[in-house]
Amino acid sequence: MFDNKKIKPQDIGNSSDEQLVKLKQEELMDLPAPYDKPEMEPELTEPKDEWKEEYCTLLDGYVGIDTLTRPKTKEEEEDLVKKFLNGLEKAFSDETNRNYIQPLLLSFEYCAKCNTCSDACHVYQASGKNELYRPIFRSEVFRRLAKQHLEKKEGFWKKFIGADIDLDWRTVARLGELAYRCNLCRRCAQTCPLGLDNGLLAREIRKIFSQELGIAPKPLHEKGTMLQLKTGSSTGITKPALLDMIEFIEEEIEDRTGKQIKIPVDKKGADILLTHNAGEFMSWPENPAAFAIIFEEAGLDWTLSSDMIGYDNVNYGLFYDDAQAKKIALEQFKAAKRLGVNRIVIGECGHAHKAAAVSANRMVSGEDNIPVESFLPLLRDLVVNKKLKLDPSKNDFPVTLHDPCNVVRMMGIVKPQRDILKAIAPQFREMTPNGVRNFCCGGGSGFAIMNYMNFPEWRNKVSSRMKFKQVLEAFKDTADKPDIPKYICAPCSNCKGAMRDILEYYEATEKFNIHYGGLVELVVNALADLEEPFIDFDEAL
Amino acid sequence: MLLLIFVYLSIFAFIFMSLAKAITFAKMPMHGRWELYPVPKEGKGRGEYGGSYMEEVEWWKKPREISHAGELKEMLKEMLFIKNLFENQRPLWWISYSLHLGIYILFAWAFLLLVGAITELSGLPIVTEAGVNSNGWASLVYYATFLTGVIGALLVALGSAGLFFRRMTLESMKKYTTPQDYFNLLFIFAVAFTGILVWISDPGFNYGRDIMKSLLTFSPIEANGILAIHIILLGILLAYIPQSKMSHYVGKYFTFHKVLWENEPNLPGSEIEKKVEEAKKFKPSRNWSAPHFQPAEKQSKE
Structure with missing residues (x-):
C-alpha cells in the first residue's frame, strides 16, 4: 500500500497484488456542521475477500467495473494486455476513432502538467487530495502507456519521453478501474490554460475497455444500452408496462390534484414529443405527472411515445461507448420521425439533454434531423409569460438548485431554471459555486446507477461529498432546524439518484428534513388552484 | 555562409513545421460536438455567464447571435495574459x-x-x-x-x-x-x-x-x-x-x-449538415472487437 499523497503514476504498474491506496476517514475533506463530527457519517469498510478474489480491487479497494474479473490463467492475463494494446492503437487511429481523434490527440499531446486542473476536481478535493484521484494522474498513466506502445521507443529515448510504466494485466485492470473514478464532469477542462480535457481522456479509456475488451459496468452496458436496444428501455419497461404506468400516473394525478388528465400517447403530428428518462416512471412517477399537469394546463400540443426507445431518453452510451450512443440516438430520432412531431423536448434528464441535443446533433441529417430542445426554456416561457396561475407562497421553504453538468457545462442552459425558481420559490438560494462552475452531484457518468458491491460507498464518501458539502452550506441558516423542510431541486434523473443516496447515506432527510426532487414538481406545487400540496415532505420521511 | 544557410533553414523549419502541424489538425475528421461552456462567442451577454443559444425556445427558428468581440476578448486574455493560469x-x-x-x-x-x-x-x-x-x-x-x-x-x-x-x-x-x-x-x-x-x-x-x-x-x-x-x-x-x-x-x-468553443448546430442546408452526410459515407476497413461490434448472428451464437 502506498501513501495516499506519495503515489506516482509508475506505481500503477506494480506487479504485486497490492491495493495501491486506501481511503482514510481522517484524510477526507471536512464536511460543515452538523456533519463536522466523525460520528455523523458511516465508517469506511474493507472490501470483502470474495470481491478481492473475483474482481479488481487492486486500485483503491473499490469495484467500479463489475465485469472486470481477475484473469484465471496466464493466457487470460496475456489476452487482457493484448486486447488493451489493440484497443489503444484503435483509439489513436482516425479510421476507428474518427469522431474523437482530434480532441483526443490535442488533450494527449499538449499537457504541461501544471496541475491547474487539480483544484477544480471535486473527487480529488473531496478525497483529501489523494494523489490517485488527481485529474492528471489517470491521464499521465494513459499517456505514458500509449507513448510506450505506440511510439515504440527503446532504451534512452524511452526513458526520455517518460514511457516508464510496466504493463501487465494488473496495470490494465487498475487503469480500467481508474477510468471509473472520474464523473466526466469536465470541470477541470474549464480551468486548463491549454484547453485540455482529462474527462475526455477518461472517457477514451472507458471506450477502449468497452469497444475492444467488451468490459463495461453492467448497469451501463448489459443492463443499460444493450437492454434498451432490445426491450426499448434500460429499465426493462416494455410498451405494455409503460401504458400501465401511464394509466397509474393519470390516476395519481386525479387523486392528488383532482385534475382529470388524459396523457397523450403516440399522438401523430403533435407539436412536441416529450421524452423522459424511463427511470422516472419507476422511481419518481410524480415527475412525468407534473410534466403532464403543466403541459395540459398550458394547452400545449404534445405527446409521449410508446415506440421502441421513444419512451426512454436515456443514452448511457454517452458515458462509455460511441457505437452504443449512436445506435440509441438514431432510434430515438426514428421514434420522433414516425410520429411526425415538430420537435423533441427532453425532460428532466441531464445526460439525455447532452446525448440528444448535442452529441447526436452530428449523427443525423435530412428528415431524420428533428430539432431537439430542453424543457427548461419552454417551462421558463410558460412561467414568466404567466401561462400558468402560480402562487409562489406555496413554495415558501428553503430551496436550492443543483445544476446538472450536462445541462449547464455541456449545453449552456443556465438562466431559464433560475428565472423559473425566482418566480416560484421565495426562499431560493444558490449553491456556491453554481451555473457552469457547479460541482457534479457525484453520480455523473453512470455512477448513480452503479450500485454494486462497495462502489456506492466510494460514491457517497468521495464523489458526492463535495455536493453534500454544498447542500449543507446552502441550507446553513436552517440546517439545525429539523422542523423546516428543505428542498434540493435537481432537474435530472441521475442527479436525483445521487441525491437520494447521499441523503439516505448521511440520514439527512431523517435528521435534518432535507429533501430532493425535480423542478416541475415545484412548479406544480405552486399552482394556485391546487388544494393540497403536490410535494409531500412527510411521505419522504 | 554555412551559418547563413543554417539560420534560414531553422526559420523555415519553424514556420513550415508549425504550419504542417496546424494543417494535420485541421484536416482531421469532424469530431462529435464536445463543447464546454462558457463559450465566449455566445451573443446576448450569454458568453459572460456560460449561456448558449439553446436557452431559447425553438432555438433553430431564431437568428444565431454571435459575439466576435466576446470571442476575441477572451482569446486575447488567454493569449496575452494566460488568464486561466492567472485565475486558477x-x-x-x-x-x-x-x-x-x-x-x-x-x-x-x-x-x-x-x-x-x-x-x-x-x-x-x-x-x-x-x-x-x-x-x-x-x-x-x-x-x-x-x-x-x-x-x-x-x-x-x-x-x-x-x-x-x-x-x-x-x-x-x-x-x-x-x-x-x-x-x-x-x-x-x-x-x-x-x-x-x-x-x-x-x-x-x-x-x-x-x-x-x-x-x-x-x-x-x-x-x-x-x-x-x-x-x-x-x-x-x-x-x-x-x-x-x-x-x-x-x-x-x-x-x-475547434473543440471547446465549437458549438455550431447541424441545421438543414448548413455546412455542418454537408459534413455530416460526408462522414456517413466513410466505411472503415476494420472495426473494434467487442461482441457488440460484431454482426448480430455472431453475437447471438456467443
Missing part, C-alpha cells in the same frame, strides 16, 4: 508568464532588429563611431531594441529556470515531469543564457542587426565563440519546438476554437 494558479503564473511574456518581447526585439537592419541598409546607421546615432529614428530603434532585448532575454531566462526548479522541487509536479520536459526548459534557458552572454560583450545588439543584414543581403554571417554557439542553439530550438509539445501555440487554437 497564481504562483505558477508568475513564472510561466515571465517565460511567455519574455518570448513575446523577444519577437518584438527580432522585429526591431529587422527594422534596424533595414534602416542601416538604407544608409542611416543606428550606431556611429561616436556612439548611438543622434538621429531620432535611429536612436528610437536603438533603445527600443536594447530594452526589448534585455528585458525579453532576462524574462525568458528567469521563467525557464524558474519552471525548471519548480518542477524539480515541487513533489506534485516532479512526479509527472518527464526527462523531456526538463530538457525542453533547459534548452530554452541555454538559448536565453548564451544570448545574455553575447549581449554582455555587445550591449547594443549590433550583432543582431548584422545578422539581419546578412539574412537580407544573403551575405555570410560572421560569428564565432559564444555568438556561434548561441546562433546554433537558437536554430536547433526553432526547428525542435514544432516537433515537441512546446508547439502548444498551434494546439491551443484547436482546443479552444
Whole structure:
C-alpha cells in the first residue's frame, strides 16, 4: 500500500497484488456542521475477500467495473494486455476513432502538467487530495502507456519521453478501474490554460475497455444500452408496462390534484414529443405527472411515445461507448420521425439533454434531423409569460438548485431554471459555486446507477461529498432546524439518484428534513388552484 | 555562409513545421460536438455567464447571435495574459508568464532588429563611431531594441529556470515531469543564457542587426565563440519546438476554437449538415472487437 499523497503514476504498474491506496476517514475533506463530527457519517469498510478474489480491487479497494474479473490463467492475463494494446492503437487511429481523434490527440499531446486542473476536481478535493484521484494522474498513466506502445521507443529515448510504466494485466485492470473514478464532469477542462480535457481522456479509456475488451459496468452496458436496444428501455419497461404506468400516473394525478388528465400517447403530428428518462416512471412517477399537469394546463400540443426507445431518453452510451450512443440516438430520432412531431423536448434528464441535443446533433441529417430542445426554456416561457396561475407562497421553504453538468457545462442552459425558481420559490438560494462552475452531484457518468458491491460507498464518501458539502452550506441558516423542510431541486434523473443516496447515506432527510426532487414538481406545487400540496415532505420521511 | 544557410533553414523549419502541424489538425475528421461552456462567442451577454443559444425556445427558428468581440476578448486574455493560469494558479503564473511574456518581447526585439537592419541598409546607421546615432529614428530603434532585448532575454531566462526548479522541487509536479520536459526548459534557458552572454560583450545588439543584414543581403554571417554557439542553439530550438509539445501555440487554437468553443448546430442546408452526410459515407476497413461490434448472428451464437 502506498501513501495516499506519495503515489506516482509508475506505481500503477506494480506487479504485486497490492491495493495501491486506501481511503482514510481522517484524510477526507471536512464536511460543515452538523456533519463536522466523525460520528455523523458511516465508517469506511474493507472490501470483502470474495470481491478481492473475483474482481479488481487492486486500485483503491473499490469495484467500479463489475465485469472486470481477475484473469484465471496466464493466457487470460496475456489476452487482457493484448486486447488493451489493440484497443489503444484503435483509439489513436482516425479510421476507428474518427469522431474523437482530434480532441483526443490535442488533450494527449499538449499537457504541461501544471496541475491547474487539480483544484477544480471535486473527487480529488473531496478525497483529501489523494494523489490517485488527481485529474492528471489517470491521464499521465494513459499517456505514458500509449507513448510506450505506440511510439515504440527503446532504451534512452524511452526513458526520455517518460514511457516508464510496466504493463501487465494488473496495470490494465487498475487503469480500467481508474477510468471509473472520474464523473466526466469536465470541470477541470474549464480551468486548463491549454484547453485540455482529462474527462475526455477518461472517457477514451472507458471506450477502449468497452469497444475492444467488451468490459463495461453492467448497469451501463448489459443492463443499460444493450437492454434498451432490445426491450426499448434500460429499465426493462416494455410498451405494455409503460401504458400501465401511464394509466397509474393519470390516476395519481386525479387523486392528488383532482385534475382529470388524459396523457397523450403516440399522438401523430403533435407539436412536441416529450421524452423522459424511463427511470422516472419507476422511481419518481410524480415527475412525468407534473410534466403532464403543466403541459395540459398550458394547452400545449404534445405527446409521449410508446415506440421502441421513444419512451426512454436515456443514452448511457454517452458515458462509455460511441457505437452504443449512436445506435440509441438514431432510434430515438426514428421514434420522433414516425410520429411526425415538430420537435423533441427532453425532460428532466441531464445526460439525455447532452446525448440528444448535442452529441447526436452530428449523427443525423435530412428528415431524420428533428430539432431537439430542453424543457427548461419552454417551462421558463410558460412561467414568466404567466401561462400558468402560480402562487409562489406555496413554495415558501428553503430551496436550492443543483445544476446538472450536462445541462449547464455541456449545453449552456443556465438562466431559464433560475428565472423559473425566482418566480416560484421565495426562499431560493444558490449553491456556491453554481451555473457552469457547479460541482457534479457525484453520480455523473453512470455512477448513480452503479450500485454494486462497495462502489456506492466510494460514491457517497468521495464523489458526492463535495455536493453534500454544498447542500449543507446552502441550507446553513436552517440546517439545525429539523422542523423546516428543505428542498434540493435537481432537474435530472441521475442527479436525483445521487441525491437520494447521499441523503439516505448521511440520514439527512431523517435528521435534518432535507429533501430532493425535480423542478416541475415545484412548479406544480405552486399552482394556485391546487388544494393540497403536490410535494409531500412527510411521505419522504 | 554555412551559418547563413543554417539560420534560414531553422526559420523555415519553424514556420513550415508549425504550419504542417496546424494543417494535420485541421484536416482531421469532424469530431462529435464536445463543447464546454462558457463559450465566449455566445451573443446576448450569454458568453459572460456560460449561456448558449439553446436557452431559447425553438432555438433553430431564431437568428444565431454571435459575439466576435466576446470571442476575441477572451482569446486575447488567454493569449496575452494566460488568464486561466492567472485565475486558477497564481504562483505558477508568475513564472510561466515571465517565460511567455519574455518570448513575446523577444519577437518584438527580432522585429526591431529587422527594422534596424533595414534602416542601416538604407544608409542611416543606428550606431556611429561616436556612439548611438543622434538621429531620432535611429536612436528610437536603438533603445527600443536594447530594452526589448534585455528585458525579453532576462524574462525568458528567469521563467525557464524558474519552471525548471519548480518542477524539480515541487513533489506534485516532479512526479509527472518527464526527462523531456526538463530538457525542453533547459534548452530554452541555454538559448536565453548564451544570448545574455553575447549581449554582455555587445550591449547594443549590433550583432543582431548584422545578422539581419546578412539574412537580407544573403551575405555570410560572421560569428564565432559564444555568438556561434548561441546562433546554433537558437536554430536547433526553432526547428525542435514544432516537433515537441512546446508547439502548444498551434494546439491551443484547436482546443479552444475547434473543440471547446465549437458549438455550431447541424441545421438543414448548413455546412455542418454537408459534413455530416460526408462522414456517413466513410466505411472503415476494420472495426473494434467487442461482441457488440460484431454482426448480430455472431453475437447471438456467443
